[in-house]
Amino acid sequence: MRKIFDFHGGIHPPENKRQSQQGGIRDAGIPPELVLPLSQHIGAPAKPTVAVGDRVLKGQMIAEANGFVSVPVHAPTSGTVSAIEDRLIAHPSGLPAPCIVIASDGLDEWTELAGISDYRQLPKADLLNRIREAGIAGMGGAGFPTAVKLSTRPGSQVATLIINGTECEPYITADDILMRERPGRIVEGVKILQHLLAPGETLIGIEDNKPEAIAALRAATAGSNIEIVVFPTKYPSGGEKQLIEILTGKQVPSGGLPLDIGVICQNVGSVAAIADAVLLGQPLISRITTVTGEAVREPGNFSVLLGTPMNYLLARAGFQPDRNRRLVMGGPMMGFTVADAGVPIVKTSNCLLAPSEAELPSPPPAQACIRCGMCEQACPASLLPQQMFWFAQAREFEKLEQHKLFDCIECGACSWACPSNIPLVQYYRASKAEILQLRREHEKSEQARLRFEARQERIERDEAEKVAKRAARKLAAEKRAQEAATGGGETDPIQAAIDRARAKKAAQQAGDAADTNPRDKLEKAVTSTRQRLETASAKLAQAEAEGSDLVAALQTGVDKTRARLEAAEQALRDFTAAAEEAPLQETPVDPAAAAIARAIAARASEAALDPAEKSRKQLAALEQRLEKTRARLAASQGAGEEQKIIDALESSVSLLEEKVSAAKQQLNNPEGV
Amino acid sequence: MALMRVTSPHAHGPMSTSRVMQNVLLATIPGIIALSHFFGYGTLVNLAWACIVALACETLALALRRRPIGFYLKDCSALVTATLLAIALPPYAPWWLIAVGIACAILLAKHLYGGLGYNPFNPAMAAYVILLISFPVQMTAWAPPRGLEQLPGLMASLQACFTPGAYDGVTMATPLDLMKQNNSLLIADLYAQTPQFGRWAGLGWEWVNLAFLAGGAWLLYKRIFSWHAPVAMLASLSLFAAVFYDGGSSASGGSPLFHLLSGATMFGAFFIVTDPVTSAVSVRGRLVYGAMIGALVYIIRVRGNYPDAVAFAVLIMNFAAPFIDNYTQPRTYGHQSGGSEK
């Protein structure tokens, strides 16, 4: 018998699972309109591949993954794309988000599917790609792209594959019913994962309040190397970190991944979807959703097409709107209320809870915290919720972080247990958001500071070089004058040699004053440019892998850096050639002085352009760049792109503005630096 | 109709603060019965008068602070404070002593600091100490237990409280006083020669303590609070008593059993040390907090000048609770060690 570990805290809320366990899986049918959010997962939203008016078939991809951490979206039934627009979706923020709307034609006509039974012949990368292309994202509630979770780094060993059949939240029975009615599917999926990951052991963890599911899976796994592990019911044992501790006794390091301790966790729903995707070639277009609560007459589990509006589904379960004041997507512990009953079911919608007021009463006003410690005894992360509440009220963010606020999994156990009805989790969420915001602002100002310092340094360096060059020029002139004086026919070869040596030394000193002699400088320029090119290319590769929108910008950066590198290398080659030539010519000219002279000449030719003319040119180029970047920024803001990108664009706009104004100033006042 | 938008969790547990307080009140019943049985109606009169004054003070404080009175009175915390102070005071205490005590507890120790949850000191114990320092005579006048003297009747008890001048009660040294004053008798002889001693500790006192123990055990069973602080306190008190017992010489401080069943030990352990507001918060913190109180109780009882030590020990540790919290942060999931890394 396997040893079961316990985790700290946890609570035993009334399970309320019986209501929805009756009647097996019911089909919710095809609603007249399906609304498919482009973002039903964690990561970049998918990119539409259809246009309004297109006819789509069931299972056809209508939006493609946009980057590495992203998954595609498929049409759940056949019909016509009637709109691509912002709609209200099931999201805690309650904000509208881009969706593809399909008017179904009722034919439910499948696109052509290509399943494979012999997936063992397939390269693992292809297998992973199938899972990804099927649009599977964690169906237990989080919605993290499954393929990403399964992409282990080469060399990392999966000791334990854990299949999560815990379903610890009250009311929800979607996984339970799946395990009871389709254990075979799950086992097939698990076998695919075993092939893919070659784990040391495979465990399916289930709470002991699901005897039928346990029996069904035991029967289905008989004779295999999949072990069913049953443990006592306690909320939140289905939390990934808690489940891992229960089954392995190990804790996922803070800020780390389960894979860091050799564990990969998958929800049973996702595993069944993997089986469908690989064996039948079916993308993820429907899921099992529990509809329950006292405001529905016939609670139960429904097989629902993704994109089905909630009110359509509720009507199927006998919804009584007059008995209901809040609709919860998810369970009573971690679910969130939706703003409108028309929002669609998505990949992560495991439950739709329509409670009556008596069932889940409106939260009463909070009383004072009496520091009773019931929250602490309930916390599965071993935090001190009452202390964090104190600090959150006082906005003592540093203390909050010291008290490990970011290890809070927002499970709600503390709020549930609090006798004073304090909405603790709400405080933690708000504080987390605020801290993250502060961190971002801090980072921004830090970057601005670094930029400023770099500019300052550059100006100082240029100044130092100028001074050094002036000194060198003066020296050379003196030397020429001396030569002229001593010259006039009979040149003393010894004296000439001494002079040369002296001049060379002086030149070198002058070079040293500028911190480098010309060759070193050129070489340095080459190496540093090369380094810059390397980092830029690496960034570009990464951005490409993630499908980031920065790819284009990075590409131009890389191209420019490459051009600069070539120029620098050319300069170095020229210089070396010249330096080698010089002694062969046996001219009395000192090579060092010659080099300096050449450098001066080059500078002069560069400066041959009227300085004002040059500045004007620069200014024009800068202004052009600024214009372009501004346009891009506006476009991305309009498209509601990721904050990261907008931030980056904003900062480059402000940088360019700075440069433009500097250039303008230079133009008006050429002497001033 | 707009749908309600609230954040998770949507479900809530069965526990409420008023229920916690009501349970605490219920749990004092066995102790109060035992006290009344052995010392007469005095405690009940204390209790009734204290509750009336407490409700009045609480209402006044809430009105002055412009808080919803009904909402806050419902949490029953004022009644708990009144009950705890009434139990701690000597029976047949004059009415003004009780009134001053309650006013100190509710107005000074509680509302001046911001009300329930914000008070750093246990209100009942803070008031007790203020009274003890201000009115040492009245505060040390303990009635003799049943069996040694005739207990006053109900009328006499009321009289003792409300017309203190007219009542001339008998008082007697408590077993803790006797134990401290004793410097010539072996403990066994002390027990045999002094009528105030019973089988294990003071006559009557041992049963009072056992009754509070029973009430406390019930609270533990109901999970109103965790066992850590009270058990740590009792354990450390016993440990100190055992170490210094030396077999019962005249200089010894009394056996562990004597200390466990004397004075306010059990009452303190289960009704004062467990006061969540003023104790340490984490499990380890509460163990430390309780153990230090136990040690202080022993030291003050044996070395100090006051009849009992629970109130002082608790107040001192109330001071220390925030520091204990700072050093006993539990190890969070996924971290190597607890404590605040600074």
Ligand code: SF4
């Ligand atoms: S459970 Fe509520 S009242 Fe008790 S300590 Fe925690 S936050 Fe305070």
Ligand code: SF4
């Ligand atoms: S919500 Fe956070 S603090 Fe509260 S019990 Fe869960 S993990 Fe602990």
